[in-house]
Amino acid sequence: MSIRIEKVESHKQLKKFVAFPLHLYKDCENWVPALEGDEYDTFNPEKNGAYDFCEADCFLAYRGDEIVGRVAAIINHKANKDMKKVRFGWLDFIEDEEVLQALMDTVVAWGKQRGCTEIIGPWGFTDMDKEGLLVEGYENLSPFTCLYNFPYYGTMLEKLGYVKDVDWTQSILLLTDEMPPSYQFAHLIEERFNVHVVQPESMKQMNKQYGMEIFHMYNEAFAPLMGFSPLTDKQIKNYLDTYVPILDKDFVAVAVNGEDKPIGFLFCVPSLSKAVKKANGRLFPFGFIHILKALKKNDTLEALIIGVDPKYQSCGIPLLMFKYLHENCIKRGVDKIILNPQLEENYKVQSLYSDYHTEPFMRRRAYKKAI
């Protein structure tokens, strides 16, 4: 039976689009669903500020009446500089080459209609979305903030002529009570560069005082990275209102200079993977209980993002932030941090962890193909 592709145009279809992976991965113990509400918000132009500079459509693949795959086609006009690239994301499909071919042909045609000459992915709208197909580390429980997929995804994409664009490596950092020797020099960094890590009373206060400036600095610090498009103030406000208040001040380090201006930030969150899996991606009726418990007591953190003002990038600022985080981890019984994926050639970031015991955790890959 041939594959039929349907564009998602109604809420009913979007519901099917969001729910498809729950069926596909129902027996996969290491896959972790996204929060259902987040997925709806992502594809709501009124809630997702990325729609101000992106266009996107979602598609479902059917064989008969059965959904057998899904994919989103996205163009990020800000990130497209010298080339017109169409992104594919939210790619999920049963192990069937015909299904993948139909899905990818759809994205290619969609991109070509808009003048694109290359397809890349999996990428989201911006760097704040999940990106990169899992190619190593299937034996590990997926971080809540990252993609997880069956191993056949990559193999089948490669059969269709997709080649590696870039890899992200991801490590797990194993903490002990023993502090790295470098911490004893933290005071010298503070004195020499007139910087320190703030000790906020609450996330609310941190958010109000530094929130907007932190994300402006993020835009500046990440500008040179591949596929990056700066966040708009509307997007920043959304992140500050929606996500930052649920962060825990013990796991958020903000470094400031003598003028109390943020010059570095490190955001970590207690791992929600087990809780979200138990909740099956739903906050209600009882999913939020698992999530609240995981936020309060957890032995594992997920590092979401680390950034340093380019003017302070050779001043040891990460050391100050890690010291703050490490001390709080010991206090709170955390002994593992799953680091956020790092572009494999971003040696500057990878060297930040040379003082710690790390182990490889996962590897992700973005693919590309001329169209």
Place this chain on the structure above:
Amino acid sequence: MEREKVFEELKGILKLIKPSSDFTNVNEDSQLVRDVGLDSLTILLLSLAIENKFGFKFEGTPKFETVGQVIDYICSNATTINP
């Protein structure tokens, strides 16, 4: 300032930065990255610890390749050795 004394102080600082490393074979020709095993962070820590120990400030970012070059700089700029 005595070169020998500066070298000993420098080895003491390196031991603080990398306590698990053995610096007995380090000499003035040793390369900071290749032989001593320093990276960008530990070079920064070394320079801050030198400033603190010898009571001067580097102008700009120091660009040393060998232990001997560090000793040369300290010998021409240091006025004191702090405890």
